[in-house]
């Protein structure tokens with residue numbers, strides 16, 4: 001599916017853009033102004049194709065043709081927050097709420113382990129029922145039953161003490177998208193009860209506790225400008241996350257942003273390539289949202305530099321209820337075997353799904369440039 005940039009396409013790109021891409025590929029670093037210029041140049045075809053070629057080559061150097069899988073367990077759709085974009089926000093009275101029991105979650109892990117998963121991602125809304133005690137017990141059981149597996153948490157903001165207790169209980173990684181690195185934009189996506197400073201501080205606390213940390217943002221979220229995206233990239237350049245989740249914003253009818261346009265495949269893929277080049281070893285998922293806006297979105301994301309897929313391991317009966325956005329894929333009966341489906345999809349583009357914890361591979365360049373959070 002991937003093709004080399006043709007001479008004609010390259011000619012359609014300004015010399016300045018080509019030089020930016022060459023510099024990014026060589027130095028894995030661009031200044032704030034250069035990042036903005038690159039965002040503004042995209043996702044023009046020629047620039048996107050050249051970026052994709054370079055990102056693909058870099059990813060193959062570090063990870064070969066291997067794609068890591070993470071078993072996603074959506075353990076609760078109760079949420080105390082009211083993010084304006086999210087379908088499971090507190091104010092959505094039509095959302096049919098559920099919460100998996102510890103036994104159900106362990107059953108997902110057992111099933112996932114047999115399918116070859118060695119990372120479980122426990123994701124959910126900010127649900128006070130999951131106290132530190134309950135989560136410590138759950139993480140302890142997973143670690144006892146599956147000692148060779150990594151546990152990733154994606155449960156939103158918690159106190160520093162809570163993050164520490166969960167780390168002590170055995171959690172290895174934490175995904176907390178920063179959502180946007182611009183305070184005013186953050187405030188336009190969230191109610192006053194949520195704080196940009198707390199979001200960013202949480203990421204630094206997680207890193208200081210020894211978690212492998214993931215940040216990320218939605219592409220095309222309402223009000224997002226080229227300047228906001230450049231700030232996101234600058235944050236990623238400086239923070240050097242272990243993981244970075246980006247996917248298109250997709251509207252959900254029962255939210256204040258229900259009539260806003262979705263983010264695009266082209267822009268998401270363009271940004272995936274830039275992020276690969278900025279943080280060479282980063283674990284970069286081709287997200288479900290990308291697969292939702294395009295039938296082969298995840299394949300295109302992998303070809304543009306991503307190296308992780310996150311099949312859904314949640315019980316089929318609850319999948320439709322974890323509806324963050326409209327038409328989310330992998331929620332019907334056919335999806336009980338997401339892993340098999342994704343393995344076939346990856347094979348179709350020459351990639352192989354691996355059974356491995358899939359820890360981040362830190363390159364020397366990345367280690368040198370990690371300037372924040374130490």
Ligand code: SAM
Nearest residue numbers: 085086124125154155156177248249250324325
């Ligand atoms: N509560 C946890 C948190 O806030 O990190 C994890 C669950 S939250 C639903 C996971 C991610 O879904 C968010 O970080 C957000 O970027 C993404 N998301 C929510 N609504 C979305 C939408 N309408 N379109 C695309 N992505 C969305």
Ligand code: FES
Nearest residue numbers: 330335338341342
């Ligand atoms: Fe879920 Fe294909 S990846 S059904």
